[in-house]
Amino acid sequence: MDWDDMRVFLALARGESLGRAGQALRLDPATVGRRITRLEDGLGRRLFTRSHQGYALTDDGARLLPHAIEAETALIAASDAAQATGGTGLSGQIRIGAPDGCANYLLPQVVAAICAENPALEVQIIALPRVFNLSRREADMAIGVSAPEAGRLSVQKITDYHLHLAASRRYLAAHPPIRDLQDLRAHRVIGYIPDMIFDRELDYLAQLGLEQVALSSNSVAVQFNWVRSGAGVAVVHDFAIPAGADIQRVLPDVFSLTRSFFLIRHLDDRRVARLNRFSEALVRGLRQEVVRLQAQVENAENP
Known part of the structure; x- marks a missing residue:
């Protein structure tokens, strides 16, 4: 079993359809289907059940999922370590999920400042009024208005x-x-x-x-x-x-x-130094920006 097969397996487990998996992998959906069939034939077991609603993990697929995620995290950490030897700046793509209040009025200026110091960094902000599923890699990290109580998650109060x-x-x-x-x-x-x-x-x-x-x-x-x-x-x-x-x-x-904002990350990602460094800068920047803007309101009312 090679990593490329696991990458396809993870994309389908998260996307639950050949189309979404293909979009994430930049592959034709038919190619994704053939790769999954090949993987299942090689393992001698079915990893997904097919229906009109999409693809759902079987018991065998569910047992394989945490191992695939662990392999993915290890690979990301290894790549991160290799990149770190080439310079001190952050690079690569990081996706943040956030409620749209934070996404509209705090994150733009905070993320812009981080990217100004790290020109090779690409940040995507998903502004949606809902809870993000980090296990499905909808985002690398999320900002929430309450601390989740279940899942393999790392939760840090921001402010x-x-x-x-x-x-x-x-x-x-x-x-x-x-x-x-x-x-x-x-x-x-x-x-x-x-x-x-x-x-x-x-x-x-x-x-x-x-x-x-x-x-x-x-x-x-x-x-x-x-x-x-x-x-x-x-x-x-x-x-x-x-x-x-x-x-x-x-x-x-x-x-x-x-109310409070919390930074929520998948527990396994704590091993990824690049994400750790970014999250530290993000938390620091958000704390400073909330203090600055709230003080601006108070000063305008009490000159």
């Missing part, structure tokens, strides 16, 4: 951050004053689509005593743009407020939330 009610000055000037939380009932409130909240830490409505909102989206960026356009009031990340010049906090002394 706390704050959220407050916010609205554009234009909206506030055109609508009745908001003196307490009860006044929100006379205003258009913006928030998440309730049945698309993927983490209980994002369920802000309960904290406000509201059961529904007038405008809703599963995207933080969409909610923020509604606020910026003067559409209503929303719970907004303090670190996002500087991105909207006309936005100000509402009732900051009455309503405030504190």
Whole structure:
């Protein structure tokens, strides 16, 4: 059994279809199918069951999967060690999964600074409002708003951050004053689509005593743009407020939330020095950026 066969096996196990596996490997789907058949014939056992829904691991395939992942990690670590002898900078591709609040308002500037110091580094940011599956290599690392409690994962708290009610000055000037939380009932409130909240830490409505909102989206960026356009009031990340010049906090002394970001990695990847170095720079940069942006908001309100 050679590594090339394992690479195809892993791609199909993660993608669950010949098309997705072929796309990841840059191979024709028919070629992926032939390679898997050859591997199964060589082992004398079926690794996948085929159906209209796609490819699913058999018991034999599930037993092989952790060994294939271990081999992949060892190969990545070996390649990483070889590259390290050629210079001190980071290189290669790293993919980060993140909720879109972090992906839109923190990661761009933090990652840009890291890449400026490491010109050979390529970073991909996947901004999706969901939990990422690191075992399927959807990303090399992920940022979450809660710490997962299961799986072979390494979890590091990055930082706390704050959220407050916010609205554009234009909206506030055109609508009745908001003196307490009860006044929100006379205003258009913006928030998440309730049945698309993927983490209980994002369920802000309960904290406000509201059961529904007038405008809703599963995207933080969409909610923020509604606020910026003067559409209503929303719970907004303090670190996002500087991105909207006309936005100000509402009732900051009455309503405030504190949440946390966590860096989540596959446990086996702790052996990969390149990912360790990148994660250290990422955590350091995110901590500094949250402090900088939140201080900017506080200073604007208390000059």
